[in-house]
Amino acid sequence: MARANAKAPPEGGVGGERERLRVAGLTKVYPTGKRALDGVDFVIATSGVTAVIGSSGAGKSTFIRCINRLVEPTSGRILLDGVDLVGLDRAGLRAARRRIGMIFQEFNLVERLTVMENVLAGRLGHVGLIDTLRRRFAPADVDAAFELLARVGLDGFHDRRADALSGGQRQRVGIARALIQRPDLLLVDEPTASLDPRTARQIMRLVRELATERATPAIVNLHDVALAREFADRIVAFSAGRIVFDDAPAALDAATLDRIYGGEDWSASAAADDDAPPAAPAVRGRVLGDDAGVAG
Amino acid sequence: MSGALTVPRRWRRSSLFGGPWQRRTLLVVFAAYCVWSVRDLPIDYTRVWRGFGRAADMLARMWPPDFGRWQILGKGMLESVQMAIAASVAGALLCVPLALCAARNLVPAPIYLTARALIVVGRTFHEVIVAILFVKLFGFGAVAGMLTLAFSSAVFLAKMIAEDIENVRPGPVEAIRATGARFGQVVVFAIVPQVVVRALGVFIYRIDANLRHSTVIGIVGAGGIGQTLAASFTRYDYDFSAAILLCIAALVALGEWFSDWVRRRLR
Structure with missing residues (x-):
């Protein structure tokens, strides 16, 4: 029943610089009236790590969740x-979504399940569904x-329960879960x-290496500008739901950062905005079933 | 030293019932009600007194308990246990769809409201009332009892589990959804693991509760040991009644012990 060899669609065969994702005029207005995204235009190629930065509430999280329509x-x-x-039905x-892997801030592993199941x-x-119940996966997938x-x-952690792992280990499982989607x-x-600063760097390095190895383009939301500079090929900055900067990391200077973060003392500590609320999905409520905007 | 001298400020926890006057009025009203209700009750002290006399008589006739008709007793007990177990299993199966539909975070509002309404209606009526209805519908005996307990178990379990589902962490659900999984797969992989342990605990508790209820609903004709008990009382076979009551006590104690034991292991 499991479609063992359902290989992801063919890789962009021509050059590395074919277009993979194009976002045009993307706007999100929440029921509260908050305009989280305001006509965003954005293109990425079939490879490369793109960091998305911006202060909390600038629309980064909404942007990334709109792409797979969470x-x-x-x-x-x-x-x-x-x-x-946007026009797709549920199927x-x-x-x-099978073609889009996602990695989360809170790892979002199912804690009672084993690492392998996750x-x-x-x-x-x-x-x-039956094979899901019986945990039967294609040998190739295993x-x-x-x-x-x-x-x-x-290596060797496959039968551990996810809630027995440390934060860094959990995020590694999260990365594996995203990448097994090919x-x-x-x-x-x-x-x-x-994560703590050291683990954070290890995880970012891993994400970058894997994205490169597998020639998979990645869009990475980061609030840590230093990490973005170090690990991204390109930095996109959001402010008030619009893209205000889109260039190579080298082009990101102090004046630009002032423009993005509103002239605060951003240089004091790149990772110190602890008071930023976690990037939770902005709308709480149904966690399921609104896939196609149709009651299901 | 003088700088530290300040007038001590007064602080009182704000009252549940507003200011002191409201509180006093409420107390007076409550006291008046107590006096009125006691005076208004037509307590016939001579009847109460005679009741004590009869109780002594009844207790005397209960001793020694008569286990002579152990076949009838055993049959009734077995029927009660079968009723409880079959009803628990049926209730557990029935509660799954109901619980899913009654979780606000899983289904659209109309389905949610319908399921919740069903649960509220189902929980309005005590098992005994449902049993009376089902005995009318399906006739005397264990079938009516089994259906009664299955129905109330399903409603009870659905309510408990639905509340657990509403409290699952949304993150893993979102993550499984993002892999392209179907609704059923999201339930199996992200919802079930988060609620299953507590759901099992509630289920075991419900088996225990069903054992207790199964002994009661027999009194209205829904089969099991309760029916045997009611019959023995109407025939003034108090020594047999005593034997039945002892057996019920033993069964309920056993059920409670079992339920505690399993739930301790689940934790």
Whole structure:
């Protein structure tokens, strides 16, 4: 029943610089009236790590969640290899989500499940309900899971329960879960905000290495400007729901940062904005079922 | 030293019932009600006194308990246990869809409200009332009892589990959803692991509760040991009644011990 060899769609065959994702006029207005995104236009190629920075509430988290429609956009287009995700029905959206891996700030592992189950959760889009219940995954997927666990430094951890791991280890599992999807795009939302500075750097290095190895473009929300400078090929800055800067890290100077962060003393400590609320989904309520904006 | 001398400020925890006058009025009203209700009750002291006399007589006739009709006793007990177990299992199966529909964070509002309404209505009526209804519908005996307990178990379990589902961490749910999983898979992978241990605990508790209820609803004709007990009372077979009551006490104690034991291990 498991579609073992459902390989992700073919890699952009021509050059490395083919367009993978195009966002056009993306706008999100929450029911509260807050305009979180205001006509965002954005393109990424088939490779490279793009960091998204900006103060809390600037729209970073909404932006990344709109791409796989965990947050339903109000208007605009999101083209993944030319297919508009906004218009997709539930089945189409699930198929698109299979191609998009996501890594979260709070890791979002299922704590009572084993590491292996958490990693294999990344293959659920290719497995039927009965096999999900019986935890039957294609041998190729299990192989891939073992390989990925070894790659992220968790060799031998497969039968540990996720809640027995440290923060850094949990995020490694989160990374493995995203990568076992063999994604064509990685969405990474504040991957290091719940980690200590040293682990944060290790995790960012790992994300960067894996994105490069697998030629997968990654969009990484970061509130730590220093990490963004070090690990990204390109930095995009949001302010009040708009993109106010989009260039190589080298072009990010003090004047620009003043513009992004409103002239505060941002240089004092790049990682000290502890008072920033965690990047939780902005709308609480139903956690399920609004996939296609249709009551289901 | 003089700088530290300040007038001590007064602080009182703000009262639940507003100012002192409201509080006094409330007290007076409550006292008046107590006096009125006691005076208004038609307590016939001679009847109460005679009741004590009868109790002594009854207790005397209860001793020694008569286990002679152990076959009837055993059959009734077995029926009660079967009723309780079958009803618990049926209730557990029925409660799953109801619990999912009654979780605000999983389903659209109309389904949620319908399921909640069903639960509220189901919990309005005590097992005995439901049993009376089901005995009318399906006739005397264990079938009516089993259906009664299955129905109330399903409603009870659904309410408890739905509340747990509403309290799951949304993060893992979002993460599983983001992999392209279907609704059912999200439930299996992200919801079930978060609620299963508590749900099992509630289920075990419900088996225990069903054992107790199964002994009661027999009195209205829904089968089991309760029916045997009611029959023995109407025939003034008090020594047999005593035997039945002892057996019920033993069964309930056993059920409680079992439920405690399992739930301790689940933790």
